[in-house]
Each structure stands twice: as C-alpha cells, then as structure tokens.
Amino acid sequence: MSNTSYPSGAASSPDYAEQPNPYATNPYAAGPQQYPSASGKSFLVTWLLSLLIGYFGADRFYLGKIGTGVLKLVTLGGLGIWYLVDLIMTLAGATRDKAGRRLEGYEKHKKVTWIVSAIVVVFGMITGQQNFDGGTSSSFSSSASDSSTTTPAAAASSAPADAASASAEAAVETTVTETPAAEETAAEETVAEEAVAEETVAEEPEGSGAAAWAAGKFGEFATITKKGTGDTVIKLPAGVTTAMVTATYNGEGNFAVIGLDEANDSTDLLVNTIGSYKGTTALGVNAFQEVKSLQVQASGPWTLSIETLGNAKAFASKGSGDAVMLYEGSSATLTATHKGEGNFAVFEENDELFNMGLLVNEIGNYSGTVPMSSGPSLIIVQADGSWTLATE
Secondary structure, three states: OOOOOOOOOOOOOOOOOOOOOOOOOOOOOOOOOOOOOEEEEEHHHHHHHHHHHHHHOHHHHHOOOHHHHHHHHHOHHHHOHHHHHHHHHHHOOOOEOOOOOEEEOHHHHHHHHHHHHHHHHHHHHHHHHHHHHHHHHHHHHHHHHHHHHHHHHHHHHOOOHHHHHHHHHHHHHHHHHOOHHHHHHHHHHHHHHHHHHHHHHHHOOOOHHHHHHHHHHHOOOOOEEEEEEOOEEEEOOOOOOOEEEEEEEOOOOEEEEEEEOOOOOEEEEEEEEEOOEEEEEEEOOOOOOOOOEEEEEOOOEEEEEEEOHHHOEEOOOEEEOOEEEEEOOOOEEEEEEEEOOOEEEEEEEOOOOOOOOEEEEEEOOEEEEEEEOOOOEEEEEEOOOEEEEEEO
16 A cells, blocks of 8 residues: 655545536526516506596507507497506506506505596486486477477478468458458457457466476476375385475474485485474475485374476575575576574585585575575575575
C-alpha cells in the first residue's frame, strides 16, 4: 500500500469538481402574481354614461371599445338587453377598459351607485306605468272623438253634386218668393238659435281644459256613493286607482279613510281626524302602491262620494278644510295663508317628469309665497282651518 503525502496546509481530502445544485432554482416555484394595473378610466364616469345614455353605447366609447360601441348604438343597446347587462357588469365591478385594466374608484363609489341605480329603475317603472295608463285612456277618448266627428263629414262628402245643386236652386226660389211673414219667422228662428248657442257657451264649466286633461290622465268612471255607520271596507271597481273622495262624518270619535293596496296594506291616508268632518281629498295620486279598496274607520254615520278627478272644481281663491281643484293658468307665484291648528299642505300634480309636487307643508297658522308650475294641474289642499290662495 502506497502512502500519499499532501502538501503542508492543503486539505486532507482530494479536490473534486464543484457539482451544480439541482435545487438552487425551482422551475415550478410560483412567482409573484401579476394583477392588471388600474385604468385611467373612471368607474363613476363609466357608470353615469351606462345609466343615462348607455342605449347609445356611450360607456363603451368612453372605454375605448369603438367597435362594440357602434354596434350598441345602432341596436339601441341591443333593444335594452345589452344596456342592462353592461349596467349590471359596471355595478358589479366586472367592466374593464380596452386594455383589460380595472376602472378607478370602484370601491369608493360602488355602494352609492347601486342605491342610485335602484332608485332610478324603480322610478322609471312607476312613471312608465302611469304614462301607459294615461296614454291608453287618451287614445281611447281621441279615437271615439275622431269617429264621432268624421262620420258626418264623410256622409256630407258622399252626397251627390246634383242634389247640392238642386238644394241651392230651391233656396234661391224660396228667397225670391218668400213672404214678409216667412222672413219674420226665419228671423225669429235665427234669434232663438243664437240665444241657445249663447246659453250653451255660458253653461260651459270653468276649467274645462283642465277637466279634460284630468280625465285623460287619471281616467273616468261613474260616480260611486256609499253610506254607512261604523267600520267597513269598500272595494273599488276594476281599473279605478285614482279618484276624488268627498267624505262627511257625524260623530265624536275617530274618523279615518285609508287607501289599501292589493295586499290590504295601507298605502294612502286620506282622512284621519276626531269629531265631525267634511272635505274632499285625492285618492291614489300620492300613493305608494295602486289603491284597490278603501277602509273606513268610524263610530258614527258617514257618507263617501267617489268620482273622477275630472269633476274637481276650478281653482278657488279661498276655502276651508280639505279640497281638490283644477288649475290651468301659467306658471306663477302662489301666496297662501292658513288659520288653523293642524297640518296645512298644498300639492300640485301635473305632467312634469321630475315635479316634486309639494308646495307648502306647515303646522298651524301660515302665510307665505312659493313658486308653482303652469297648468293644467291638480291642486290638493290639506287643512283643518280656513285658507286663501292667490296667484301672481
């Protein structure tokens, strides 16, 4: 056996080539996750464009998606379906810009945008239903009016020309040979016809334009009269959801008239007083749900007259207690006074989309001036004392 000697200071083991460490790098180790950076596009702006003018693809144009924006424009938001899908995706935070980046400000504004979107959708559904009901009634009335006025005209136009000529000749001959007595009779008939025409014009009710508007907006039906003593529930006829209710009560206890919806939940409080009452209120105009029936709470005799709002009286300058009136003037300032201890409120209901309607709402005596919109409109007064209304 040979002895191997090593130089002094050398390692006691032989040198080996350095081996690579197979575990130095792990090709399967997960690297840091990469998330798309936030876009320069605002979530709030995208949501507003999607909500307000999303039917025209404005939200997609804003995000740089020109192709799909044009397609959404020409299809009017995919007939509403594409518009709704984009709005929901934006509210859910799933919408990205053209480069696939998240929108800025989603976490900050998401709660507010959800609430506002829900309010807008619900309001749009309610308004659409009211406009549909009013438009159907107006179309029906217009069709009936057109048919009644067109038929005589058609009949007149179909008369033969020779008959018209013969009538003209007969009229000329009658004029030539007419005796003084016949002329006197004709003159008397003419005067009588003019008197009848004048009488007809004089009897035309004031505010007839507003009455026609109210009939078209709120519908028409035959007047309903109910009488009784004590508590009861009155079922309204099908299709009657708004009406003018005139109530009287002779008793000492509580008297209340409440509008109920289909589930018999209270949706419109018309009257709530103690002791005798006489007044006129509007049913269903400011209700939360469609009114299907009326609940009466009373300890004494009462009467209810339920009629179309088109029968309301013309705007009055003074009165006492609850009242419903029709106004057809221009926009003006309304100066109101009230002498009483309870609530005093004045509402104006018209065709304006965003009209809030509440002009005055105070307790006790009141004197003040507020702006009001142009007619035709429905004026609703709630009061327990005397009041005055003056427009300028």
